[in-house]
Amino acid sequence: MSKLFVIKIGGNIIDDEKKLSSFLQSFASIKNPKILVHGGGKLATQLAEQLNIPQQIVEGRRITDTETLKVVSMVYAGYINKNIVAQLQSLNCNAIGLSGADGNVILAHKRNHPSIDYGFVGDIDSVNKTLLQNLIEQNISVVFCPVTHDKKGQLLNTNADTIAQEIAKSLSGLYDVELIYTFEKNGVMLDVNDESSVIHNITTEKYRQLKEEKKIFAGMIPKLDNAFAALSSGVKIVRIGKAEELDQLINGKKGTLISNES
Amino acid sequence: MSKLFVIKIGGNIIDDEKKLSSFLQSFASIKNPKILVHGGGKLATQLAEQLNIPQQIVEGRRITDTETLKVVSMVYAGYINKNIVAQLQSLNCNAIGLSGADGNVILAHKRNHPSIDYGFVGDIDSVNKTLLQNLIEQNISVVFCPVTHDKKGQLLNTNADTIAQEIAKSLSGLYDVELIYTFEKNGVMLDVNDESSVIHNITTEKYRQLKEEKKIFAGMIPKLDNAFAALSSGVKIVRIGKAEELDQLINGKKGTLISNES
Numbered sequence: 448m449s450k451l452f453v454i455k456i457g458g459n460i461i462d463d464e465k466k467l468s469s470f471l472q473s474f475a476s477i478k479n480p481k482i483l484v485h486g487g488g489k490l491a492t493q494l495a496e497q498l499n500i501p502q503q504i505v506e507g508r509r510i511t512d513t514e515t516l517k518v519v520s521m522v523y524a525g526y527i528n529k530n531i532v533a534q535l536q537s538l539n540c541n542a543i544g545l546s547g548a549d550g551n552v553i554l555a556h557k558r559n560h561p562s563i564d565y566g567f568v569g570d571i572d573s574v575n576k577t578l579l580q581n582l583i584e585q586n587i588s589v590v591f592c593p594v595t596h597d598k599k600g601q602l603l604n605t606n607a608d609t610i611a612q613e614i615a616k617s618l619s620g621l622y623d624v625e626l627i628y629t630f631e632k633n634g635v636m637l638d639v640n641d642e643s644s645v646i647h648n649i650t651t652e653k654y655r656q657l658k659e660e661k662k663i664f665a666g667m668i669p670k671l672d673n674a675f676a677a678l679s680s681g682v683k684i685v686r687i688g689k690a691e692e693l694d695q696l697i698n699g700k701k702g703t704l705i706s707n708e709s
Numbered sequence: 710m711s712k713l714f715v716i717k718i719g720g721n722i723i724d725d726e727k728k729l730s731s732f733l734q735s736f737a738s739i740k741n742p743k744i745l746v747h748g749g750g751k752l753a754t755q756l757a758e759q760l761n762i763p764q765q766i767v768e769g770r771r772i773t774d775t776e777t778l779k780v781v782s783m784v785y786a787g788y789i790n791k792n793i794v795a796q797l798q799s800l801n802c803n804a805i806g807l808s809g810a811d812g813n814v815i816l817a818h819k820r821n822h823p824s825i826d827y828g829f830v831g832d833i834d835s836v837n838k839t840l841l842q843n844l845i846e847q848n849i850s851v852v853f854c855p856v857t858h859d860k861k862g863q864l865l866n867t868n869a870d871t872i873a874q875e876i877a878k879s880l881s882g883l884y885d886v887e888l889i890y891t892f893e894k895n896g897v898m899l900d901v902n903d904e905s906s907v908i909h910n911i912t913t914e915k916y917r918q919l920k921e922e923k924k925i926f927a928g929m930i931p932k933l934d935n936a937f938a939a940l941s942s943g944v945k946i947v948r949i950g951k952a953e954e955l956d957q958l959i960n961g962k963k964g965t966l967i968s969n970e971s
Contacts, residue, residue: 522787
């Protein structure tokens with residue numbers, strides 16, 4: 448099987464024109480098949496403010512009412528997605544920007560939560576591998592925005608980390624998938640304030656220990672849980688590290704490697 | 710060769726939720742391969758107003774400065790495009806929403822005009838047939854928003870009528886292409902105020918006569934010029950008529966048929 452990279456880029460890189468441009472250059476230079484998943488950044492919040500749409504964030508998720516969904520679809524699926532695609536095209540990387548509604552590629556349902564109404568937030572049910580494989584075979588890199596649909600006509604705001612994870616899992620039967628989470632830190636760190644305290648390798652056993660000893664920053668736990676869930680569903684390797692160092696992250700010189708092997 | 714419909718839907722239908730929904734039901738029910746091209750509608754103008762971005766329209770084209778391009782990419786490529794795709798998916802029509810940057814499918818250049826600076830308005834250079842043909846073969850209907858790119862990283866606001874025409878022309882060697890322009894009127898009319906004065910057939914010769922006798926409403930001339938240009942580039946038939954009557958427009962019971970044959 449050939450190697451496939453599924454790479455998530457976080458919002459704070461998208462907000463920084465220079466960092467984004469440098470990241471996209473690294474992404475475009477990857478010779479293997481590759482998929483990019485981008486988050487939202489501050490632009491949606493800014494636009495909502497300008498339009499006087501009150502925003503409410505609960506446990507890291509944006510409560511998505513009708514007006515907020517409109518903002519999300521405009522900023523994520525429109526402005527950010529198409530600008531990333533246009534930049535990649537200029538770097539001779541043939542990219543195609545999709546939401547989960549396009550080609551019915553990510554089917555989701557409106558989140559059902561016992562106490563919080565998240566509004567139009569989607570949890571993923573399935574990924575359409577056929578279209579993705581077909582695009583990969585045409586040497587086209589898909590760029591996903593964090594928007595899915597329910598196939599009943601409703602768009603849904605969906606966590607980009609989860610999209611990356613589900614895409615990676617679904618394609619793991621067809622490719623050797625490496626799932627890369629990039630963000631503003633050097634990797635998973637023992638001390639959140641010390642960028643040199645990156646943990647280079649985390650296995651299931653080490654993760655259990657680190658959690659027991661409370662050495663993992665709480666904010667990293669959902670990311671790591673996602674990573675191990677991906678590994679147990681067939682993804683070969685997960686890496687977490689700095690977006691500006693994508694080259695070294697991919698070749699293992701920087702960042703945190705998460706794997707089942709010790 | 711199999712038949713392919715390239716259908717343009719105008720802005721005033723997009724602005725009307727009920728009319729749009731009815732149009733999309735007709736579109737979804739077409740058994741042949743089909744491509745949809747949508748315009749912008751009032752939403753971009755409304756958003757620009759809300760964001761205090763002054764808008765200037767010269768000869769029917771929006772002068773597109775940086776801020777207006779942002780609005781255009783948000784509204785056209787994001788909100789409108791993804792909502793149309795989600796609605797078509799709910800009607801079991803497997804749609805994929807693209808800008809010209811996606812898959813490098815429509816390459817354009819910034820308009821060069823001797824006296825007017827249109828800003829980021831694009832004129833089309835070429836259409837990538839390979840990707841379109843591949844999607845058609847997967848029974849996927851492409852939904853185009855009126856945004857293209859220059860492959861140098863710049864998105865460009867591009868006339869939807871022209872996109873429909875260029876797509877139709879480029880695919881005419883591979884399919885028997887019917888190009889359908891839908892708008893708010895019953896068709897091309899002898900008297901612009903009389904909806905019953907629809908001209909059922911226009912040939913090249915008849916068009917010449919009608920123009921000579923000044924019986925064609927000035928606003929229709931660019932549309933008809935586009936139609937004849939498409940015909941002379943291999944498109945089989947052009948039809949112009951009411952969006953709400955797409956079924957009867959396609960089967961020739963309503964609207965204006967434009968062809969080379971008398």
